[in-house]
Amino acid sequence: MQRLATKVACLLVLVLAVSGCDRGTPLLLVKAVAVGVPSLAPFFDERSGLGEDAPDVKAQPVRGSLQQGDTPGLYGGSKQPTVCDVNRLKAFLTDPGNDRKAQAWARALGITTGEIPEYLDRLTPVLLRHDTLVKNHDYKKGKAVPYDSLLQAGIAILVDQQGQPAVKCSCGNPLRPFTGDTNGVSVTFENGNKEWKGYDRSSVVAVRPAARPLEKITLVDVDDPDRGINRPVGTGGAKDATFDTRKTEAVPSLEGKTFGEARQALADKGLATGYDSGSVPADSARVTATDPPAGTELRFGEYVLLSVAEGSSPQDGDTTSPPPSEPSVSGPSTPGTSAPESSGGASKSPSVGPSTSPSTSPSTTPSTSTPSGPSTSTSPSAPISPPTSVTSSPPTVTSAPPETTSAPPVTTSASPPVTTVAPPPGTESAPEEPTASVAT
Template sequence: MTLRAFMHRIAVLAIFSLLLSGCEKGNPLTVVRAVAAGAPSLAPFFEENSGLGRDATTTVRSQPVQGSLQQGDTPGLYGGSKQPTICDVAKLERFLTDPRNHKKAQAWAGVLNIGTDGIPEYLDRLTPVLLRHDTLVKNHDYKREKSVPYNSLLQAGISILVDEQGLPAVKCSCGNPLRPFQGDTGRISVQFEDGTKKWAGYQRESVVAVKPAPRKLARIALVDVQEPARGINRPVGSTGEKDTTFNAKKRRTVPDLAGTTFARAGRELIDAGLAAGYTGQGVPSDGAKVTATDPPAGARLPFGQYVMLTVAGGGTSTSGGETGPTTTPPPPSSGAKTPPTSAPPTSGPPGSSGGRPGKASSPPPSSSSGRPGGSSSPPSSGTAPGSPSPGKSNGPPSPPPSTGSPPTGAPVTSSAPPPAPPTTTSAPATREPPSSGPATTEPATAEPVTSAPLTDGPSTTVAA
């Protein structure tokens, strides 16, 4: 090869590299630090050996996902075990309220947008779970009396606390506060460093990020990480002492979703104990119309299985990034939305959402006006009043209809109305020391909110 030909090739490669770098500037890769189960944090808020919590003692393989962004109430998103005391929430509260840890408490509370005086009430609304997927989060170390954020991939099997909308909130073993991942889930660069080796079974397509459920949850339906046929209903704000079980292998029927919106379809699948799946990295917009499902309506699947949704129209929103779950609640995706409501529903006494008596009356930091996915408001009844008929009129022309059309993110069918508001029972009991194992015969009235017998399957009821 002549020198001129060699230099020409170098120039072509340089130009090609510049073009590629120019394309990347608008949407660069997000660097993510891998965190393995059982691995100690380098700069934790609290020492790993302080007894705040522990990860699963056996390897938990990350489960396949069909869509890298899932709601916090997706059936089977999280796991549990017969030994539910994976997080000592009472000890974490004592540490954070100890005057000797005031600096840490200030930094910790600042990440979660609460004051230090609100820490006990906030912790009372958290629920311990085990990750069943390698999960993207914004993690926080503690350095020089300040919280230091960094994007993190937590391995399946790590124990965390989740809030009332199913969002990761605290890493149990070290007390590090967690926030939703802010990048594009399709454009990440996972770095296995600081002693963390690529774990067995790691697969890029099994990585998931979590966005908040549209409504507060009364309980979270888990899958036992050692016995997948065993489902666990865990009331929000409890640590496992009030668990009830269900048969996770019992078949659920795929509902007829053709013609509904993507948001409505996801809601109906969750209510049926199934998960909404989609192809590609772009999440369909809430108002996109569902044209088909795989498997089709009428098929029967075990708890937490994915139903792939095919949609037409409505566009897509990028996973993560500006349209993803960057805050709680997240910014709305594309399309018109129901006007936000700043006040929570008022039906039922304070504390009916599963929190502590006398404390759940104040809204959690994660609740606000925005609503991702399905809306809790009832669907529109049809065409707006006053709309002209398509036929010929004998009288003067009717005035044009109002421009306020139903929001595209709201359901448009009436064949499957949203579930009736749950009834409330007596205020839930305070958090008691966990027993040696979960209960399996607890009556439904012992739960914060119920809508069906727990022995028939998981409850996905949300608090009113």
């Protein structure tokens, strides 16, 4: 009995440790991957020279754990142009002797082996400036085995056309979007990946796709933060253009814009978007304030914190569509991404003015509307008044149709001495009314 009690106690301790004790859902276990530490099951030999990490990069602070792939300064570069040898990776994957690995590699990224060369030509080498969550892959028994991992800042990767991590350079392992809750992870440091100096949970990010394909990636030199790099997508550094990151831009006026519109406006000015809520605001949420305020001068890559009215919907008459979301991220890579943390309230259809609704809810008190033609509808619950009898000196009398009937007007004949008007058709709930006679 005592042994059973001991086992139960140990089990409870384990459950509490994994669940974080005070959390409603268990934490997601994530494996740390440090700079320079070889993978235990890589796709390619890490000594083959596919890529080179930068061991001295310090993780930068971030304002919001889910960032888009076009966030200015999200990634870094270097004066050393080749941090990832794409041509060597392409040669390896297209070698018939490596066909089995190529098939597993392509399958992990959602492409075919025949699409590998074109896919690699669209990727761009960068260095991580943040500890970054991804869906990593090991190569085991001929298959790509996925696992959640945290890549340390300074690791060289290839990103796709929407700025999401696609390949880890040193080993060629394919990367996909991280799909978990970035605020609910537990990082395990093992297999030589000791907790690195400067590790800070608040600097961890996951990447969701940019709203549109990029023509260039804007980087910050990891050795000289005053030097910016514009790197055309699909190039390895030979076509880089540099700029001064100390040049400032004024924060634009963003109040009233949607979060998606504001984020794009900031990116166009070289400024990053920050938020202080637990999850990224919905693209349709309305911006209520910025910190710092409009007009403040900031240098390239600095954050502007956006406050939004959560659950807000586009204003009346607003036909602007928010930028499309990706998968999800939360995470890296063009092939199928979604944003796991994106949240927002239910949207409302824009109002178009009173008395234009084609139907009335059963719980709504019916209201009388002015007829606009023969197709005017009548509420079934409203009684219909009988037609008014009209007597006039001429022998022929024509009765006007009821105001609220949906039937066409009834025309009486002038020949008979008596004109009979029938009650309007289609009003099943209205009581029967006697016919009205008009004597001549």
